[in-house]
Amino acid sequence: MLLLAVICILSISVVAYHYAVYPLLLYIAIRIKRLLYGKTTDVQVPYLPEVTFLVAAYNEEDFIEEKIKNTLSLHYPKELIHYIFITDGSTDRTNELIRLYPQITLLYEPQRAGKTAAINRAMSYVQTPFVVLSDANTILNSDAAILLMSHFRYPDTGAVAGEKKVISTTGGAESQGEGMYWKYESLLKKWDAELYSVMGAAGELIAVRTSVYDPLPTDTILDDFMLSFNMNMKGYRVLYEPAAYAQETASASLPEEYKRKVRIAAGGYQSMSRLLPLLNPFKYPKITWQYVSHRVLRWTLAPLGLLLAIISNMLFLIIASPESSFYQVLLITGILQLCFYTAALMGYLLAIRETKVKYLYIPFYFVFMNFAVFAGSFKFFRKKQSAAWERSKRSVAVS
Template sequence: MIIIFFCSFLILFYSYAGYGLLLYIMVKCRRILSRRRVPAGVLPELTLLIAAYNEEDFIERKIANTQELDYPAGKLQVMIITDGSTDRTPEIIRRYPAIRLLHEDQRNGKTAALNRAMEQVTTPIVVFCDANTLLNKAAILNLVKHYEDPRTGGVAGEKKVIAGQDEGAAGMEGVYWKYESTLKRLDAELYTVVGAAGELFSVRTALFRPVERDVVLDDFIISLRINLMGYRIAYAPDAYAMEAPSFSITDEHKRKVRISAGGFQSIVRLKALLNVFRHPVLSFQYISHRVLRWTLCPLCLPLLLISNAALVWMGAGVGYSIFLAAQLAFYVLAITGYWLAGRSVKIKVFYIPFYFLFMNVAIFEGFFRYIKGRQSAAWEKSARSMAAVS
């Protein structure tokens, strides 16, 4: 029981705090040994590829945002793919002749749509962006400057979740992404971002390889396969996509379960990355930042509680009793947060433990969905509180 207790605790601590601390120390040492400078050069031609599915309520706002981007018009091509959309999204886009529209009535999923669109891209750089996000004016400029480094195969932008005043528990998505953004900065400074977010990332067109049609996390797979080719994924925190949080905790739950199912699929498809002898730094980052959270951490939570309770029952010492009391208090806060979330009451002290537990429960659900083969790659549109995005 002592071994189970300490192994569970150490895995959880390392995954959620220890890795970040170790990464910070390693990056500090790297800064002493070398200074990485990104030189300014000639701006390349690029394609901004936007995936849109039934976005008639937001697409005009997205197009207006695209037209305001600070990048030479002659070097920026805008392409929007709307495969499977059944609303007025394609009709609205046709009003803008400068935008290239790709549309098929058949719905094959976002991955299939991106594969089809990439066959039409002729520029050396392609920037992927979701239709329900708004970019800061200098986003494209801040992405492309990193391609002056020939080792850079892709550049990940930052996702910012903009929560309104009454977003409730779903607003904790923003807290989570702030934490993730910090880790991404450190990951990129050590070597590479471990998996780009589809809201905003770019790649060298020549390095793109078509992704299997059943892939759920296309952005994750695309960026890590570029890593396997020997290139790094840089991080541009000054290029960001603003997105509202999920409309409700129910919508966020559906999204998290889908991402979790895709995470297990990705681990299988990217099994070469588990070989730390072949890819020492990349595998270290990948396992520490991603694999542990999707595999061992959800298992360690109940194991830590059960082993702790058993040790207290066996009279192992007062320290275990204090730790058990802290664990029980955490779960009480999380359950209270769940109860409040159902009533749209916003008290942040309950939301952090609730959201942490909520994410790990979603991983269990995603795992069973994956092994049963029930997770479709078909395009899924999440309801979001777009009024929060300014």
């Protein structure tokens, strides 16, 4: 019984640390840093180097013209910006539509090898000191390129992450949940960057110092994640510019969102297996705590903690005597957990009926996201996750 109580308390503690205590400690660390060194007021000093805007697209005929028009309308000196679109493997009208715009360099090979392989190939054509990577299904604000480039005036900046904004067009759980999740992630990203570096940039919008980019293994699932931490391992920071943002619509349905989350989780396990040196705080003292607390726990002990907490809690209450010193404490935690999972179940039942109850989406999406982590880990260990990106169906595109 004591063992069950210990397992339950440790499991709850891990989950609480990851989702609540770490953000609190991160904020405290930032406040201490501000007291010691003063608050960083990053005034956007104009810095306009030559830059290449790179987009990897696969069968995007329904959205590619909107993406092109948005790209060409970015506020940046026209003589200093170049455009490359790479569409390897595309079989629809994407190439035909891109060829209507002579200012864009189109790279195409019939063989589809995945997004990472496409970006590696495209980067060999980049002749500028900086490159902005943007997903084909996103719309950027007009000042995005200028804002991202302003941070490269610092020589230790290896990359700059933009903001991802999820646009809700249906109001469903997949859009409400993803939107709330990204608000939480954006806050952590802001604090992570202020302390030292972003813990993994979102591939929807990221600017890179070309000379620091190393080709990634072509079977890489999360290219943006690996790119960010490769920069860190070389001693470069990945900064954050929330005013430069990429808008995209949420997944079209819960099954599509689930497929996307499973792929991300499988990619997370692959990335962790390739970033083992980052677990050594003596070698990477500036990054290990943030990396483990924000990323490693997200895909390992936090989901496992959720599962062990409810199982051990229920078993303890069944087996233990009500007179046990731990009983009353675990009775309360058990009731709270049951209430939470009941709310998640209600959120799920309402979600599949497309009924909007916003506050039930929070527990539902939380459980949904962690369940996808388990599925993604199984896919990784069984080597069932392909590096070739699978286009998740999205709701109506933003304009």
